Amino acid sequence: MKKRIVSWLLFAILLVGFTNGTSAEQAVETTTEAAVDSQTSFTDVKIDHWAKGDIERAIGKGYVAGYPGGLFKPDQPIKRDEFIKMVVTALGLPIETGIGAWYEPYVKVAKENTLYATSDFANNDKEWNTNITRQELARIAVRATGASTNEDDKWMYLATKTGLITGLGKGELGKDKTTTRAQSVTIIERILSVKDGGTLPVDKYAVGSAEIAWHGTNIFTVMPEIYVTDEKDYAGKTIEELWRQDLMVLETKDGNYKGVLEALIAIDLEDPNDPNLKLLPPVSELKWSYGSGVIDGVPIDQAPVTKSMNSYLLYFKGKEIFNKDPNRYGSDILGPSAMLSGMQWNNKDDFYKGILNRPTLVYHHKENDLNVTIVPKSGWIQGEKKLKIQILTNNKVAAGYKLNVLLEVKGPKYGE
Known part of the structure; x- marks a missing residue:
């Protein structure tokens, strides 16, 4: 019961x-x-x-x-x-x-x-x-x-x-x-x-x-000591919010060119487990040029990236959406051109000897086959220039030039 x-x-x-x-x-x-x-x-x-x-x-x-x-x-x-x-x-x-x-x-x-x-x-x-x-x-x-x-x-x-x-x-x-x-x-x-x-x-x-x-970027996680600025520059925000994601699409005023930076990915070369290394060819095959001579697209003066592992790689992952005026705008399947400014060499002669002391482009087999920049962690100077990350059109003529500033900060060596 x-x-x-x-x-x-x-x-x-x-x-x-x-x-x-x-x-x-x-x-x-x-x-x-x-x-x-x-x-x-x-x-x-x-x-x-x-x-x-x-x-x-x-x-x-x-x-x-x-x-x-x-x-x-x-x-x-x-x-x-x-x-x-x-x-x-x-x-x-x-x-x-x-x-x-x-x-x-x-x-x-x-x-x-x-x-x-x-x-x-x-x-x-x-x-x-x-x-x-x-x-x-x-x-x-x-x-x-x-x-x-x-x-x-x-x-x-x-x-x-x-x-x-x-x-x-x-x-x-x-x-x-x-x-x-x-x-x-x-x-x-x-x-x-x-x-x-x-x-x-x-x-x-x-x-x-x-x-x-x-x-659209991990620079504030991977290289926080580089892209820094005074707290007053981002009052009421965090420094990460200074990044202009809204400007990662680049479109000219005449409507004839449009490209996009899908992501700016920072890679720490001193970290062999960095998960984003898989996005690029093996580091052992990457090079940077320290001279002006080029034969069939291959720089004469080249240095292996493996000799500058105390550095970051910045991979500008982008694509071209359309180019209706190739006579004015250069086409590139890698997307808009990218530019870092504010970091300068402390000794020009050293750079031309193959000593990495400022950011420069990285390539795999030939010049410009990658949209990647190598940034040494030290050895560069700044002076009175702020650090900027920009994307821009690859113009063949002056008219119609377009540039978007994605980030502008004082950096760690501002005023030195």
Whole structure:
């Protein structure tokens, strides 16, 4: 008789769950998870599991629980409603239970505390019962620490820069990939650490990839000591916001030429694991010219890049969209021409001896077959000139010349 009463009671609980927008699977998992919320060790979380410590801390804090049979299911994808409940609970935000789907009180509190906005996705059962992506995870995590942005592409950058999110290896962000229970508790533990004033380790490759995805360059991640300026020059902003992504499309006033710089990618030659090295030919095959003599497009005086590894490569990844007047504008499948200004050699004679002491172009087989510049980390001077990054048309005649300044900063040696 007692078993029959328990069975009918469980049936009634599940029935109420279904009428309030909860699936059978969610109802069972919510019920069974609650039944083992005091469990602290799990057969599917081995002693060497990468998230074991975070899982144990999360269990101890009470914002997540395990499943019957001693399971935590660390690799199980987590849904949006499950994650928002975990975050709201972990942050200690008070909720009021009421009529409706089980997740609705948590969503209400999440909206009130700017963790969720209806512009993220629609507030309905179907959307909340969807697996959460890493991009969505990043957005909630950043908001939970008190930061915000109006640029959707910037959430992952803010999350990686503070260490809330790390990459999947070699700079891969996996923004559209789903998130597991183990990953979720790890992110929440990082949120709590930041809110307590902690500093998290950062995956620099993920930050660089996220910066490119945000505004088309990673120079502020890879070479921050070069492109610097006085704080007053970006009052109310961050230095990264000085980059003019809106000017990366170059179009002449006469409407006859249009090109685009898709990305400016900085590569650290001293880092053999730099994930963007794969975008170029092997470094051992790259060269730069220190003379003016050329035979069949090949410079006579050439130096291997491998002798100047204390440098950065700047890869101007671009393309030509159209050129309706090739008599006026030179065509190049690599896109607009690029120019760095402000860095000068400290000794011209040294440069012509093959000593790299200022930025110069890099080539593979022949001159101009790459849109890449090598920038030595030291050995150059600046004087009273600011550092500029520009793209421009390759004009055959003076009329119609177009130049866009993408960045202008004082740099580290301004006034020296």
